[in-house]
Amino acid sequence: MGFFDRLKQGLTKTRDKIVQGFRAVLPIGKAIDAQVLDDLEQTMLAADMGPAIVHELLEQIRSQWKKGLIKETQEIVPFLQQKLIERFPVEDRQIRWAATKPTVILVTGVNGSGKTTSIAKLAHHLTHVEQKKVLVAACDTFRAAAVEQLTIWADRIGVPIVKHDQGSDPAAVAFDACEAALARGIDVVIVDTAGRLHTQDHLMRELAKIQRVIDKKIPGAPHEVLLVLDATIGQNAVNQAKIFGQFVKVSGLFLAKLDGSAKGGVVIGIRDQLGVPVKFVGLGETPDAIAPFDPAQFVTALLEN
Numbered sequence: 353m354g355f356f357d358r359l360k361q362g363l364t365k366t367r368d369k370i371v372q373g374f375r376a377v378l379p380i381g382k383a384i385d386a387q388v389l390d391d392l393e394q395t396m397l398a399a400d401m402g403p404a405i406v407h408e409l410l411e412q413i414r415s416q417w418k419k420g421l422i423k424e425t426q427e428i429v430p431f432l433q434q435k436l437i438e439r440f441p442v443e444d445r446q447i448r449w450a451a452t453k454p455t456v457i458l459v460t461g462v463n464g465s466g467k468t469t470s471i472a473k474l475a476h477h478l479t480h481v482e483q484k485k486v487l488v489a490a491c492d493t494f495r496a497a498a499v500e501q502l503t504i505w506a507d508r509i510g511v512p513i514v515k516h517d518q519g520s521d522p523a524a525v526a527f528d529a530c531e532a533a534l535a536r537g538i539d540v541v542i543v544d545t546a547g548r549l550h551t552q553d554h555l556m557r558e559l560a561k562i563q564r565v566i567d568k569k570i571p572g573a574p575h576e577v578l579l580v581l582d583a584t585i586g587q588n589a590v591n592q593a594k595i596f597g598q599f600v601k602v603s604g605l606f607l608a609k610l611d612g613s614a615k616g617g618v619v620i621g622i623r624d625q626l627g628v629p630v631k632f633v634g635l636g637e638t639p640d641a642i643a644p645f646d647p648a649q650f651v652t653a654l655l656e657n
């Protein structure tokens with residue numbers, strides 16, 4: 353299955369909600385009026401797209417309508433699609449590759465958001481699609497199960513893993529992983545971390561320490577700090593990311609569990625709300641259930657029947 357089909361399938365719940373909502377408020381052949389636009393606004397808000405962007409898009413539609421450039425309800429979705437796609441700059445989507453290898457990607461987020469699974473997907477994608485040599489670092493030393501989980505994925509995908517015993521210093525694991533990567537000519541190191549909340553002071557300091565150690569070993573690293581967000585919580589994920597962003601400089605988002613979510617519309621507004629782009633989305637529990645974020649594909653998969 354290609355990325356688009358996978359995306360479309362993964363977005364089923366969200367799409368059903370949006371498409372049904374749009375169908376109800378935008379019946380074909382109806383003349384646009386103020387009520388139609390109000391209903392459309394409510395539908396978009398209900399789809400978790402985010403208040404600011406919804407308001408802005410509605411203003412654009414309203415202005416087109418007032419100028420007589422769009423008149424009937426069926427003209428709205430194509431206009432909306434075009435406006436949405438324009439909002440996501442191309443440069444957003446690239447991983448921030450290091451000038452000299454390895455590139456280090458630090459993965460963070462709250463407990464259960466999907467970090468370890470998303471790392472498996474990323475390792476799979478970078479290995480098989482981008483032909484990179486990947487190494488994973490098991491810096492979630494908090495629970496034995498966490499190291500085991502990553503080990504199983506690494507074996508399945510066929511990438512090396514650097515790990516220590518449970519309870520050991522995650523920064524030391526990160527240090528060893530960087531050293532191993534340099535010695536083995538690895539292209540990308542992906543660092544798993546324990547789930548944490550901003551209120552857990554010691555864990556936030558631990559994350560900073562991991563970053564410092566990585567930077568010391570590989571100056572400028574980590575090149576990418578990916579925050580994994582659970583798409584099933586919709587707009588709450590945005591709030592979570594805002595809080596996280598006060599403690600860690602996040603460079604990209606990995607939106608996991610889109611397949612289980614009817615709130616996938618959150619992707620639409622999240623870039624504007626956070627100033628951080630979505631780089632990948634997770635669409636299931638297997639390593640191949642990943643799609644790089646492609647706005648045109650996303651918008652099409654989301655809005656088209």
Ligand SMILES: Nc1nc2c(ncn2[C@@H]2O[C@H](COP(=O)(O)OP(=O)(O)O)[C@@H](O)[C@H]2O)c(=O)[nH]1
Pocket residue numbers: 461462463464465466467468469470547580608609610611612634635636637641
């Ligand atoms: N349906 C679905 N489940 C996912 C996805 N990503 C992660 N999960 C599940 O979410 C749960 C928590 O994932 P895990 O990677 O262990 O989260 P972590 O605690 O952040 O490392 C697991 O049951 C995963 O299988 C996804 O994209 N889709």
Ligand SMILES: [Mg+2]
Pocket residue numbers: 467468469492498545
């Ligand atoms: Mg984990």
